[in-house]
Amino acid sequence: MKFRFFFLFLIFIGVFLFQSLSFYPVYDEHITQTSLVLGSGQINEQKIYTIQRSHPQNIWYLSLPKTLSHPEDTCFRWRAGGESTRTCIDFDGEDTTGKYFTFPAFLPASKTVSFQIESHHSLDASDIVIHSMNTNPVSKKLVFEPFSSFARPTIIPRSLWGADESLRYADNKNQEKNWKGYLEYLQSDKTQKQLDAININAARRELVKKSGGKTTQTQSIRYTENGHRLVWPIEKTRQKDQIVIHHTDQKTRGISDEAMIRGVYRYHAISRGWGDIGYNYIVGQNGRIYEGRAGGDYVVGAHALFNNKNSIGIAVLGDYETLDLNKNQKESLQEMIQYVARKYGITLSNRISRWKKCTTKSCKILQRVYSYGLVGHTDVGNTSCPGRNIEVYIPFWRQYLDVAHTPVLNTLPTKIEKKPSYLALNTKLRKDAITKKIHHIGRSIFYGGKKIKIKLSYPKKDFIQLSAYETNRMFVFLDGRRKPVFEGTRIQVSPIGNDRLRVEIGNREYKVKSFKIQGNQIQIDSWNRIPEWDTNKIHNDNIFRDTIHIYNIGGKLIVVNELPIEWYLKGLGEVGNSDPIEKIKTIVVAARGYAYYYANPKNRKYATSLYDGSDDPDSFQQYLGYGYEMRAPRVATLVDATKKEIIYFGNTPIKPWYFHGSNGRTLSYFEFCKKHSNKNCQPISYLQSVDDPAGRGKAQKGHGVGISGIGAHYWAEQGWDYKKIINYYLKGTTVDVYR
Numbered sequence: 001m002k003f004r005f006f007f008l009f010l011i012f013i014g015v016f017l018f019q020s021l022s023f024y025p026v027y028d029e030h031i032t033q034t035s036l037v038l039g040s041g042q043i044n045e046q047k048i049y050t051i052q053r054s055h056p057q058n059i060w061y062l063s064l065p066k067t068l069s070h071p072e073d074t075c076f077r078w079r080a081g082g083e084s085t086r087t088c089i090d091f092d093g094e095d096t097t098g099k100y101f102t103f104p105a106f107l108p109a110s111k112t113v114s115f116q117i118e119s120h121h122s123l124d125a126s127d128i129v130i131h132s133m134n135t136n137p138v139s140k141k142l143v144f145e146p147f148s149s150f151a152r153p154t155i156i157p158r159s160l161w162g163a164d165e166s167l168r169y170a171d172n173k174n175q176e177k178n179w180k181g182y183l184e185y186l187q188s189d190k191t192q193k194q195l196d197a198i199n200i201n202a203a204r205r206e207l208v209k210k211s212g213g214k215t216t217q218t219q220s221i222r223y224t225e226n227g228h229r230l231v232w233p234i235e236k237t238r239q240k241d242q243i244v245i246h247h248t249d250q251k252t253r254g255i256s257d258e259a260m261i262r263g264v265y266r267y268h269a270i271s272r273g274w275g276d277i278g279y280n281y282i283v284g285q286n287g288r289i290y291e292g293r294a295g296g297d298y299v300v301g302a303h304a305l306f307n308n309k310n311s312i313g314i315a316v317l318g319d320y321e322t323l324d325l326n327k328n329q330k331e332s333l334q335e336m337i338q339y340v341a342r343k344y345g346i347t348l349s350n351r352i353s354r355w356k357k358c359t360t361k362s363c364k365i366l367q368r369v370y371s372y373g374l375v376g377h378t379d380v381g382n383t384s385c386p387g388r389n390i391e392v393y394i395p396f397w398r399q400y401l402d403v404a405h406t407p408v409l410n411t412l413p414t415k416i417e418k419k420p421s422y423l424a425l426n427t428k429l430r431k432d433a434i435t436k437k438i439h440h441i442g443r444s445i446f447y448g449g450k451k452i453k454i455k456l457s458y459p460k461k462d463f464i465q466l467s468a469y470e471t472n473r474m475f476v477f478l479d480g481r482r483k484p485v486f487e488g489t490r491i492q493v494s495p496i497g498n499d500r501l502r503v504e505i506g507n508r509e510y511k512v513k514s515f516k517i518q519g520n521q522i523q524i525d526s527w528n529r530i531p532e533w534d535t536n537k538i539h540n541d542n543i544f545r546d547t548i549h550i551y552n553i554g555g556k557l558i559v560v561n562e563l564p565i566e567w568y569l570k571g572l573g574e575v576g577n578s579d580p581i582e583k584i585k586t587i588v589v590a591a592r593g594y595a596y597y598y599a600n601p602k603n604r605k606y607a608t609s610l611y612d613g614s615d616d617p618d619s620f621q622q623y624l625g626y627g628y629e630m631r632a633p634r635v636a637t638l639v640d641a642t643k644k645e646i647i648y649f650g651n652t653p654i655k656p657w658y659f660h661g662s663n664g665r666t667l668s669y670f671e672f673c674k675k676h677s678n679k680n681c682q683p684i685s686y687l688q689s690v691d692d693p694a695g696r697g698k699a700q701k702g703h704g705v706g707i708s709g710i711g712a713h714y715w716a717e718q719g720w721d722y723k724k725i726i727n728y729y730l731k732g733t734t735v736d737v738y739r
Contacts, residue, residue: 031133031174031270032057048116056109057132058255059263061087063271064100065127071100074119081108085251086118090272092305092383104267106250106260109136131271135262137162154335155281156290161258167269167276168294169228174270178231199630203365207538208306208355213239216309219298220415232275233417236298237309238410240344242352243337244304245394246279246315246377247386252323257284260317268302278302279315281336287328289336297343298410306355306366307380312340320387330393337374337401345408348374348398357382365538374398416486450738452599453549453562454623455611458527461556463494465526466517466548474519478503479512490525491517495552516549516562521626524548524559543626545571551610560611561625565595566643570629570636573622575709577632583712584638585722589735590656590707591621593646596738597655644738647726649686653738656730657687659702661710662695666729672705686730706730 032053051060060078064071075088087103107113113132158165166172209216217238223230248264265277272278279292280301292313293301303313314336316329325333341348350373355366359382369380376394377385458464467490468474474485485491485505492504493515503510527542546563575587598605598620599612605620606612615623629636647656657669668689673681687705694714702709707729715725723735 031131031266033129033131035129048114050112050114051130051132053111053113053132055134056111056136057113057134058109058259059104059106059135059267060113060115060130060132061104061267061271062102062115063129063131064089064102066098066100067127074117076102076105077116077118078105078107078113079115080110080113083107083251087250092303092377092381092385101267101271103249104263106252106255106263108254109134133263133266135259135266154289156288158291158294161261161290163262163265163277163294165225165294166228167266168225168230168232170231171228174266175231178270178273199633200365202630203538204306204355207365208309211353211355212310218416219410219412220417222415222417224417230275231269231273232302234295235300235309236295236410236412237300238298239407240298240310240312241346241350241373241407242307242311242354242371242380243340243346243348243374244307244311244313244377244380245333245375245386245390246303246313247320247390248282248315248317249319249321249385249387250317252285252318257282257286257288257290257317261290272302274302276302279313281312281314281340283314283316283329283332283336285317285329286326287332289332304377304380305357310352310354311380312344312346314340316386316390320389321384322389323387324389325393333393334397334401337397341373341401341403341405343408345405346373347405348372348402354380356380365536372398374401416489418484418486450565450596450599451546451562452565452568452595452613453560453611454568454620455606455614456524456544456559456561457615458524458557458559460526461495463492463526464524464550464557464559466491466493467523467525468519468521474517474522476503476505477514477516477518478510479514485517493550493557495555495557497552498555499552501550501552514551516547518547521545522548539627539631541624541627545626549610553610558610561623565592565599566639567629568595568623569639570632571623571625571627572635573624573628573632574617575635577634580713580716581634581638582716582720582722582725583709584635585642586707586712586716586725587658587709588635588639589642589645589647589722589726590658592642592644593653593656594621596646596653603655642722645735646738647730647733648736649730649733654686654730654733656726657703657706658729659704659706659708661698661701662692662704662708663698663700664692664696666690666692666706666708666711667704669705672703686733688731690729690731 034051060080062076064074071089072091075086077084077086085105085107087105090101090103105115167174169175218235219238220236222234225234248260250260252260261277261282264282268274268278269276276293278301280299280303281292282290284290292315293299300309301311301313302308303315304311314333316325316333337348340346352371352373354369354371356369358364358367360367371379374394374397376391377383378391468486476483476485476491483505489506494502496502496511499513501512501515503512503515521543522545524542524544527540529541530537531539531541544561544563545567547561549560549562551558551560569588569592572591574591575584595613597603601609604612606614613623614620646653648654666689667675668683669687670681670683671689692708692711694710695708698710707726711729712725715728716722720728726735727733
């Protein structure tokens, strides 16, 4: 009897193991990259390039430098295994690499492929890099998986289309080169064009963040997974209010859904630098539905530039400019539209304001567009996606699938993970970075040296609210005790009595005598400091670098920004971004000397040690903070170019005098003194009266002594450099690095 039970038990175990063992395909995740100039291609008389690989590849695409002229008119005709396809430059999504990429060409697996350039403009073939991969299985492995199940029966999970989750990690061998290149880019000198692009993108992100309400409000963000740094963090928002339909824009003949998705995944995650596949869901060639981007509900995808946080992206495999949707695909798309609309409470016919890249000369940052709860990518982006043969169905679905839903908000607790260093989870990159002395990550540039404390003209005296700008980590100091805070954490400070402070951090309250906050950039949320000229309300000069001190002086708040003088100069609105280079250098060097002079306690201008200067131009200098640095990249570049340079008379640093403009001749200090006080006036050797041709026939603006602003502009246009301009107005002076 016991033997019979034991025999039945063995049978049961055998059946269980048999059902739990599966053969899973193994893929070669390597992307081969070669430059055309390195001999990987040959060209014939028809300018057709032939590329050889040692192993069969089924996906091919190209990368080209951003210096390419007329990229919108540049396409490529690919041929392999008796089939051909045409791909053009992919303008979709955020640029994280500084390169153009073509859409991937899906072809029969082959060691040999050819492509022909189709462009009316010249193209240097030596600038082309060829990328290829094989998404077909190379072998199989036996896997024990006793409890395999789907989250929903109709949605095939990532594991079953062969997603290699390690491709999302910064220490993956395919990502290391990109990651190292990114670190090198952060520490590199930037061209003016690169600085302009960095600053316009920052302004775009700020505009999108401010205009989105709950749909751009971060509910949670995770930078690591299983001990690995994620290339792109898993971010979840408070609400989704739009469904965006896409196509992947490739021919599909003879290629399985899974192979195509793996190709798109690698292209998005590695080559485009998006850390994962961009779409939330994918519909296959026969209507099968696949899970897309990792992270689950409310996760932010990478499928609709400037509109990712608000939306869910559903893509259909194939090119629907030429193909038609089949019956299964139509049914699956309709099913997914209804499912996503119910899940997130999206009303398909709702009118929604969105953003896309500028298409007119009058547009400076982003162009506002009005769309619906259900749209094609073309409605919110500069693209033809999802193709005319899908776009034609969208108005119909919007009308006949529409239900008036109540928005379903993300109710999970707010959880913002501490952002690790770019180097913290990658030993090899960390060693490389240390040997190269990387002192800055992201926008935070390393500056040592002297700091200055500037009293801000914050108008409210009874409270102040602060937060980290974008995703930067900050520290608060409560009576000297350090406490980290992260994005999404609101901080409010208010006075208690005549010398104490109430500090509210999230749900916690502290009562202290001293308070300061440190971070890359700190935003004063309770300060509306939009420039008068900014009728679109895009800019708000309420963001500051480094450290904010808050004091209670007699029951009123005093707000002071302490930061390195070099950063201070980048936020100084004393000169315009479009002014001539040598004029900007002149004013920057003069302003630096002025700041150094008053940062010295021996030369204190105000009857307090709490601050050295003010942001009030009538009292000190016109300091606007990080907002001005973002919109005046030329000024910031020239601050770096003249780093630590000040003005000397003999071996003594001077306090430079400068003003807006004269009436044709500047005043000497002695003339100015006699005119205003007539007491104990003594001449100053370097402050003499000089001709100022730019001011002839004009009224004097400012005190009239020293460097004339309009004069510096005039002489810069005559070809003078900044040192010559300074020496002209400040006789006998020299420019040298601060000693």
